[in-house]
Amino acid sequence: MNQMKKSKKNKELEKINKNTEQKEDTKIKKSSKKNYGKYIKISLIVLVLVLIFTLGFMTYQVIFASHSNSRVVDSKYKLTDKEIKEVKNTLNEIENVENIDIYITKNMKSRIIKVILNLKSDVEFDIIKEKGNEMLNSFSDSNLGYFDIEFFVDSKSKDSQYPKIGYKSRTSSEFSW
Numbered sequence: 237m238n239q240m241k242k243s244k245k246n247k248e249l250e251k252i253n254k255n256t257e258q259k260e261d262t263k264i265k266k267s268s269k270k271n272y273g274k275y276i277k278i279s280l281i282v283l284v285l286v287l288i289f290t291l292g293f294m295t296y297q298v299i300f301a302s303h304s305n306s307r308v309v310d311s312k313y314k315l316t317d318k319e320i321k322e323v324k325n326t327l328n329e330i331e332n333v334e335n336i337d338i339y340i341t342k343n344m345k346s347r348i349i350k351v352i353l354n355l356k357s358d359v360e361f362d363i364i365k366e367k368g369n370e371m372l373n374s375f376s377d378s379n380l381g382y383f384d385i386e387f388f389v390d391s392k393s394k395d396s397q398y399p400k401i402g403y404k405s406r407t408s409s410e411f412s413w
Contacts, residue, residue, distance in 0.1 A: 322374035332356040355391040
């Protein structure tokens with residue numbers, strides 16, 4: 237009899253243990269479902285923030301880093317104010333000059349001096365070519381051997397023969413049009 241009582245008690249204890257375990261399991265499952273949803277939301281928010289930061293950084297690099305107005309690329313190679321003045325003086329000898337912009341673009345593969353000449357009205361292209369090659373004398377030999385040069389010419393005239401682009405590689409001696 238004692239054994240029967242013990243076995244009944246054991247069975248009852250086992251049932252109680254199973255019931256409490258089941259209740260705890262359902263509580264854990266419910267709380268883990270709630271937490272799982274929170275974890276997914278937090279993970280998505282963090283992922284979106286990382287993507288926004290990455291895209292913003294890439295956009296910044298593309299827009300601002302490669303089109304810097306800096307005239308210094310390497311401490312050994314830089315455009316001096318004297319060179320800039322000489323280039324502008326040479327190009328201002330052309331009639332109908334509206335404005336002249338000079339800047340450097342730089343990235344891992346290229347170092348380019350960009351000269352942009354805007355004209356009020358058309359000028360003979362031979363004069364532009366002559367002044368473009370004359371402009372090269374304004375740069376130091378070390379800069380001519382280090383930088384490629386792009387020469388953009390545009391006119392506000394409606395029936396213009398422009399825009400034209402001249403390109404000089406650092407290994408060539410004059411512009412190719």
